Amino acid sequence: MSAAILGKLEALHPLPDDDRALLHAVVGRGRPLKAGDDIVREGERTDVVHVILEGHGYRYKTLADGKRQIIGYLVPGDFCDLYGFLLDRMDHGMATRTACRIAELSEEHILMLTSRPALARALWWSELVNASILREWLVNMGRRTPSVRVAHILCELLVRLQVVGEATNDSFRLELSQAELGDTVGLTTVSVNRALQKLRSAGLIQQTNREIAIPDVAALKAFADFDPSYLHFRKDRDESAEGRA
């Protein structure tokens, strides 16, 4: 089960065996959380780092008027609040959207991990990629039409879930309601629904329940204006190069 952690971290560099062993030992089996549970609430001060071992979640902010904006997805292998030791206080909340298994690491544990160069590099790299994803989401919301926006996030999910072994070449299980998709890309439920309809009727995606199948991945990526280089996966660079050729 903790293979997934390595999966995400090794998207950067393969870890030395002893680092892998240390990581496993420190992380342990974690504790289970139900779907919809809070992991950390907004404004909270926390002295542990939460690591997702299994399941999915998201980062979010809530506005005064109750509106919500999702500002990131959490997948297995994510060190959710690594920066908690540098920043004083959570500027956003985190919640699960499926049942999860989550480890809580103390500052000592983190120091133990980050004293290993390969692990430290992998963790910071992950943090930087998260920031890069935020930048792309900003572009998505600011300058793309609803259906392109939705298509783009679907492309991203496909690629990111592939990395943690939860998607095939052309399909994955969408663990998000249309309301949550809307809170991600800045649309209402109704608009998300119609955007998805558009994608379906254009033959770009097929939906059965929560299962998304993509008949022609290159076509969807083209429609979505999706260039995976912002995810900074080594493998995708080649892939995108050939997709473009």
Next chain:
Amino acid sequence: MSAAILGKLEALHPLPDDDRALLHAVVGRGRPLKAGDDIVREGERTDVVHVILEGHGYRYKTLADGKRQIIGYLVPGDFCDLYGFLLDRMDHGMATRTACRIAELSEEHILMLTSRPALARALWWSELVNASILREWLVNMGRRTPSVRVAHILCELLVRLQVVGEATNDSFRLELSQAELGDTVGLTTVSVNRALQKLRSAGLIQQTNREIAIPDVAALKAFADFDPSYLHFRKDRDESAEGRA
């Protein structure tokens, strides 16, 4: 002139004297750039880290159809592409919007700096705050109305420019065209213009040329739904507490 660098970095922790000296020595006087110059282009691979000593700039991405999204502002003291050594390639471009003075640090220089704990902390902290700002911008674009959006970015600029000594308690020089503001918050020039008119006629801001004066800062912050805690400045925490009381 390089006092501004320290200003930004010391918003976290005051630096030990020898770290300050090292920083000054490494950074030097920099080289001048004209307004509108590219600092680094999208997709470029760079082996130096650019540091803004003077002037202002922004990070941006350009879409296939020519639309642009600004994804961050650069102010004096910013290490623009600190992560260049961890990530392979710039996922966005950076340009100046005023005349600038910019230093270019080699990997050796960076290693020299990051081997000092206080400096390393300050640099990473800065990186994390940038990510936090991105999250808030996402909320801004996704879930706020145009005039609130514009008001929010003005509040942010006020606070951030105060930190580098370029704003008074209630005013600052806006170094952005309305088109650039629009590219920041996901609006057209026309909508930005009308949003600003709304703020002016509501008495929330006063504009003379590019100078923004805010008669009642608390009122603008309230209108903008602005809570500065996402900037993670120690001082602002108290300020916001009293502003709220």
Next chain:
DNA sequence: CGGTCGGTTGACATGTCTCAATTAACGTGG
């Protein structure tokens, strides 16, 4: 079997973008 949540649909109001023209501010060269 009933209730809840998520998805779907329609009608409608509103707001934002587009297009286009006008005015104002600024920098440059004569």
Next chain:
DNA sequence: CCACGTTAATTGAGACATGTCAACCGACCG
């Protein structure tokens, strides 16, 4: 120091698209 050209700001009219409101359907759970 003024004339001109360029960029930025402002305004108006109209099309279009998204949000709002509300109802309905369907699946899943207890």
